[in-house]
Amino acid sequence: MxxxxxNALDLRKTKILLxxxxxxxxxxxTYFDPGKKVIAExxxxxxxxxxxxxxxxxxxxxxxxxxxxxxxxxxIILLPEHFLTKTMIQTDTFLRDLADRAKxxxxxxxxxxxxxxxxRPGKTIIMTGTPIKVISSAAIMHVEAxxxxxxxxxxxxxxxxxxxx
Amino acid sequence: xxxxTSLKKSKKTVKSLDKKKKIKKEIKKKAMSTKSTKTVKxxxxxxxxxALPVKNMLDKKEVEKKLRTIIAKxxxxxxxxxxxxxxxxxxxxxxxxxxxEILAMIEKEYNIxxxxxxxxxxxxxxxxxxxxxDLFNKKKK
Numbered sequence: 001m002x003x004x005x006x007n008a009l010d011l012r013k014t015k016i017l018l019x020x021x022x023x024x025x026x027x028x029x030t031y032f033d034p035g036k037k038v039i040a041e042x043x044x045x046x047x048x049x050x051x052x053x054x055x056x057x058x059x060x061x062x063x064x065x066x067x068x069x070x071x072x073x074x075x076i077i078l079l080p081e082h083f084l085t086k087t088m089i090q091t092d093t094f095l096r097d098l099a100d101r102a103k104x105x106x107x108x109x110x111x112x113x114x115x116x117x118x119x120r121p122g123k124t125i126i127m128t129g130t131p132i133k134v135i136s137s138a139a140i141m142h143v144e145a146x147x148x149x150x151x152x153x154x155x156x157x158x159x160x161x162x163x164x165x
Numbered sequence: 166x167x168x169x170t171s172l173k174k175s176k177k178t179v180k181s182l183d184k185k186k187k188i189k190k191e192i193k194k195k196a197m198s199t200k201s202t203k204t205v206k207x208x209x210x211x212x213x214x215x216a217l218p219v220k221n222m223l224d225k226k227e228v229e230k231k232l233r234t235i236i237a238k239x240x241x242x243x244x245x246x247x248x249x250x251x252x253x254x255x256x257x258x259x260x261x262x263x264x265x266e267i268l269a270m271i272e273k274e275y276n277i278x279x280x281x282x283x284x285x286x287x288x289x290x291x292x293x294x295x296x297x298x299d300l301f302n303k304k305k306k
Binding site: 109110132133135136137138140158160 | 261262265266268269272273281284
C-alpha cells in the first residue's frame, strides 16, 4: 500500500536521507510501502555538476552516478513510515527516531549492476526498489531504473547499517 | 510303470513350484530394497503407485553441489576449494556481508526463509548444508 497516496514527496524540500545538496540524486518519492517497495524519481536536467566533464559537448549521465541514485532510492525502503508521510507530527517518538536515524549510516559494501542504455539530459529516471533481505545490521536491495518505460539499469546492492559514533 | 509316470509328473510340479518360489523371492527382494513406498507391480495385477513426488524430496548431493556454487560465487573462490572441512572465516576471511549474501541466495534458491538469528550458522560448509536441509524439511511439514 502506498502510504503517500497521490502526493509525491519532494526530497529537495523534505530531508529524509543523510546525503544532501550536490550528492542527493533522488528528487522525489512517488510510491512508498514501508519495507516492501519504493518508487523514486530523478530529473536529469543537464545542469548537474558532472555533465561539464562527462563529456564536454556530449552530456551523458555517468553510470556510477546512476548507481548512486539507485542506491539512495533503494535505502528509502529501510526508513520508517512516518519519515515520509505528511501526517507526521513531531512527537517524542519521531524526534527520538530522527536522532537515531541520523546516527545510522548505510555503508555500501557490494554492488552488482548492469547498465543497458545511456541517459541524456531532459529525461526523468524512475527507480523502483524492493528488498531482497533486510536484517538489523544490513540489507540487500534490488533496484531497477527506467526511462520512458525502458529499462536502463538493474542492480542489487548490499549495505551495512551501523551507528555513527 | 505307474510309479515312473507319477514321479515324472511330480518332477514337473516340483519344478514349477520352485519357479514360482523363485519369482516370489525376487519380488520380495525388490520390494525390500526400494526405499520408497512404491508397490511392486505383479504381472496381470494393477496397483496404485504411492511414491512421493520427486519435488518434495531434497537430494543431499544436489544441495551440496548447489551450495558449493553459491559459496564460491559470493566469496569469489574456486568451487574445488570448498570442502566438508571448510570454515569460511578462518579459511577465506568471510565477513558478515558475505554471509548475508549467501543467506539471501539460499533463500531464493530453495524458497525458504532464514531468520537473522541463523546467520551465525553460516560459518562452515557442513553447517550451511544442514541449515538448508533442516529449514526446507521444516517448511514441507
